[in-house]
Amino acid sequence: MPKDGYVVAVAGATGAVGEVMLQVLEQRKFPVRKLLALASERSVGKRLPFSGEEVRVEMLTRDAFKGVDIALFSAGAGRSLEFAPAAWQAGAVVVDNSSAFRMDREVPLVVPEINPHAIALYTQRGIIANPNCTTIVTLMALAPLHRFSRIKRVVASSYQAVSGAGAKALEELKQQVRAWARDQPLMVEVFPYQIAFNVLPHIDVFQENGYTKEEMKLVHESRKILEDPAILVSPTTVRVPVFTAHSVSVHVETEQKIPAAKARELFSAFPGLQLLDDPAAKQYPMPLYAAGKDDCYVGRIREDLAVPNGLNFWVCGDQLRKGAALNAVQIAEVLAERYL
Amino acid sequence: MPKDGYVVAVAGATGAVGEVMLQVLEQRKFPVRKLLALASERSVGKRLPFSGEEVRVEMLTRDAFKGVDIALFSAGAGRSLEFAPAAWQAGAVVVDNSSAFRMDREVPLVVPEINPHAIALYTQRGIIANPNCTTIVTLMALAPLHRFSRIKRVVASSYQAVSGAGAKALEELKQQVRAWARDQPLMVEVFPYQIAFNVLPHIDVFQENGYTKEEMKLVHESRKILEDPAILVSPTTVRVPVFTAHSVSVHVETEQKIPAAKARELFSAFPGLQLLDDPAAKQYPMPLYAAGKDDCYVGRIREDLAVPNGLNFWVCGDQLRKGAALNAVQIAEVLAERYL
Numbered sequence: 001m002p003k004d005g006y007v008v009a010v011a012g013a014t015g016a017v018g019e020v021m022l023q024v025l026e027q028r029k030f031p032v033r034k035l036l037a038l039a040s041e042r043s044v045g046k047r048l049p050f051s052g053e054e055v056r057v058e059m060l061t062r063d064a065f066k067g068v069d070i071a072l073f074s075a076g077a078g079r080s081l082e083f084a085p086a087a088w089q090a091g092a093v094v095v096d097n098s099s100a101f102r103m104d105r106e107v108p109l110v111v112p113e114i115n116p117h118a119i120a121l122y123t124q125r126g127i128i129a130n131p132n133c134t135t136i137v138t139l140m141a142l143a144p145l146h147r148f149s150r151i152k153r154v155v156a157s158s159y160q161a162v163s164g165a166g167a168k169a170l171e172e173l174k175q176q177v178r179a180w181a182r183d184q185p186l187m188v189e190v191f192p193y194q195i196a197f198n199v200l201p202h203i204d205v206f207q208e209n210g211y212t213k214e215e216m217k218l219v220h221e222s223r224k225i226l227e228d229p230a231i232l233v234s235p236t237t238v239r240v241p242v243f244t245a246h247s248v249s250v251h252v253e254t255e256q257k258i259p260a261a262k263a264r265e266l267f268s269a270f271p272g273l274q275l276l277d278d279p280a281a282k283q284y285p286m287p288l289y290a291a292g293k294d295d296c297y298v299g300r301i302r303e304d305l306a307v308p309n310g311l312n313f314w315v316c317g318d319q320l321r322k323g324a325a326l327n328a329v330q331i332a333e334v335l336a337e338r339y340l
Numbered sequence: 341m342p343k344d345g346y347v348v349a350v351a352g353a354t355g356a357v358g359e360v361m362l363q364v365l366e367q368r369k370f371p372v373r374k375l376l377a378l379a380s381e382r383s384v385g386k387r388l389p390f391s392g393e394e395v396r397v398e399m400l401t402r403d404a405f406k407g408v409d410i411a412l413f414s415a416g417a418g419r420s421l422e423f424a425p426a427a428w429q430a431g432a433v434v435v436d437n438s439s440a441f442r443m444d445r446e447v448p449l450v451v452p453e454i455n456p457h458a459i460a461l462y463t464q465r466g467i468i469a470n471p472n473c474t475t476i477v478t479l480m481a482l483a484p485l486h487r488f489s490r491i492k493r494v495v496a497s498s499y500q501a502v503s504g505a506g507a508k509a510l511e512e513l514k515q516q517v518r519a520w521a522r523d524q525p526l527m528v529e530v531f532p533y534q535i536a537f538n539v540l541p542h543i544d545v546f547q548e549n550g551y552t553k554e555e556m557k558l559v560h561e562s563r564k565i566l567e568d569p570a571i572l573v574s575p576t577t578v579r580v581p582v583f584t585a586h587s588v589s590v591h592v593e594t595e596q597k598i599p600a601a602k603a604r605e606l607f608s609a610f611p612g613l614q615l616l617d618d619p620a621a622k623q624y625p626m627p628l629y630a631a632g633k634d635d636c637y638v639g640r641i642r643e644d645l646a647v648p649n650g651l652n653f654w655v656c657g658d659q660l661r662k663g664a665a666l667n668a669v670q671i672a673e674v675l676a677e678r679y680l
Binding site for chain 1: 622
């Protein structure tokens with residue numbers, strides 16, 4: 001560790017994830033010597049609270065990374081493609097929350113509880129990719145099962161919170177609900193249709209094969225992170241009118257049978273995952289209670305009625321924290337501890 | 341048909357489904373000579389609109405069914421068990437929306453588009469059971485596939501509207517949202533936890549096997565209605581903060597491969613099912629737009645990435661209409677046309 005800690009830049013500091021990145025850096029006492037809050041032109045000059053002080057938002061440019069040790073990016077794939085290589089060239093290691101580099105063979109894609117060893121590859125491009133939020137939440141529960149017995153197939157249907165689509169999307173749900181309560185017309189701008197009191201089976205853009213990009217992320221990223229290209233994934237990703245925290249209904253088939261009791265044991269032992277599975281006492285994970293928490297929550301664990309080696313469960317996680325900002329800071333922690 | 345039509349009783353006329361039963365009888369011009377609106381004591385004396393007139397709610401008793409030809413029940417399983425046999429004894433054929441008789445071997449369980457022939461069995465007990473709402477919506481899309489190639493396995497995750505839990509549940513979501521908009525505390529009475537801005541992986545009571553009753557209904561009722569006890573179902577049923585219309589993410593495996601194009605053809609040709617599947621034009625089913633409609637809507641049709649004979653799709657239907665009241669009236673229509 002450099003004397004007095006690291007110079008950390010947050011690119012996209014005023015976004016829904018960027019804001020949480022600042023909070024998480026502070027809460028986890030990441031050794032920050034200096035924090036640079038970077039954003040696009042219209043946010044320059046804003047002041048963001050950090051560690052009892054205020055940080056002025058500066059312009060995100062190629063020259064902004066001089067002297068930066070670690071750059072956390074959450075400013076969209078376009079900006080990551082444009083600025084991450086410059087950051088690395090200036091000497092910063094980039095932890096990128098966008099989808100820009102995730103499937104790049106020379107870029108590690110990391111959930112620190114699952115494949116921290118992959119971080120070592122950062123030297124190739126100077127970038128470590130943070131996985132998609134739904135992928136992280138789902139894999140936090142799949143990883144301990146996969147270690148016990150290889151996963152063959154996953155069927156996953158998601159229930160994703162609006163803040164996963166950004167701060168404006170969160171505001172849109174709030175505005176729609178307030179308008180509904182006042183009998184006023186509801187405005188639709190961010191989402192393709194009204195999200196209040198509705199459910200949209202559409203997240204990110206549709207591909208030729210009928211799946212959305214969001215769905216294909218779960219397919220490809222799961223294989224890369226679990227380091228098993230044979231894993232088969234059938235995804236359906238859906239937006240629900242929840243503010244924060246994604247939920248996923250997961251049906252998994254493994255090579256050997258994993259009895260429900262064994263699964264509970266594996267889940268309990270996995271760091272960052274909390275078992276919440278006592279249906280008789282109405283204990284099961286819900287997004288409202290996972291929001292703001294660092295850990296993911298797993299419950300509704302039961303053996304599949306249809307296939308011999310099948311297991312069904314329900315997992316929730318705050319997609320802004322473990323699904324994005326926290327995971328990125330955890331990667332930075334491993335970087336700091338082992339490599340920088 | 342008796343001269344001038346039938347004497348029709350609606351038991352549970354003041355409930356969420358009962359109310360829609362009256363609307364549907366009127367809208368479909370069911371030949372009603374006389375309508376009896378029956379309910380429990382506290383609703384007696386209320387007046388309900390029907391065909392431009394008002395019907396006074398009478399007490400639901402064993403003696404209430406004299407002269408009734410068809411009795412539509414939606415007053416809960418307990419009341420069906422108590423009063424349906426008396427209705428039959430008095431000469432009325434019962435169409436029962438509760439779960440009380442659904443799995444009874446002597447009681448047909450019917451979706452008129454799927455197995456209308458089963459209605460003939462009504463003579464055994466005098467009762468025809470209306471299936472569970474989620475089962476109906478899901479099977480409206482599965483049935484045409486099953487006719488083309490036998491279904492082996494279904495993985496279904498539901499997104500169920502609050503009005504499926506009754507009129508009070510609907511009111512609870514509205515109250516919670518209004519309270520939120522006014523910065524007031526949210527009251528929780530009907531659902532086990534706050535439903536506004538939340539998702540509950542819990543519908544009906546939990547069984548020994550870790551599944552809820554709601555989930556097991558999908559397993560058992562699907563087999564009975566599709567008349568194939570070998571069909572395997574993996575269900576997860578979830579409540580979402582939507583007023584009306586259930587949605588289901590369905591992953592199905594069939595004996596022969598059904599290409600997506602063939603599935604669209606089969607869905608299009610099935611009565612009561614509307615194809616809404618043009619992702620490029622943002623056309624896909626959503627509960628907000630299925631609410632108040634008679635048909636179910638299917639879209640997001642795509643071949644499974646994980647299994648050779650797998651197909652994934654998304655189906656929405658108004659659970660008060662096709663999932664309950666409409667289906668019951670449709671059964672009554674077949675009864676009237678063919679048997680009474």
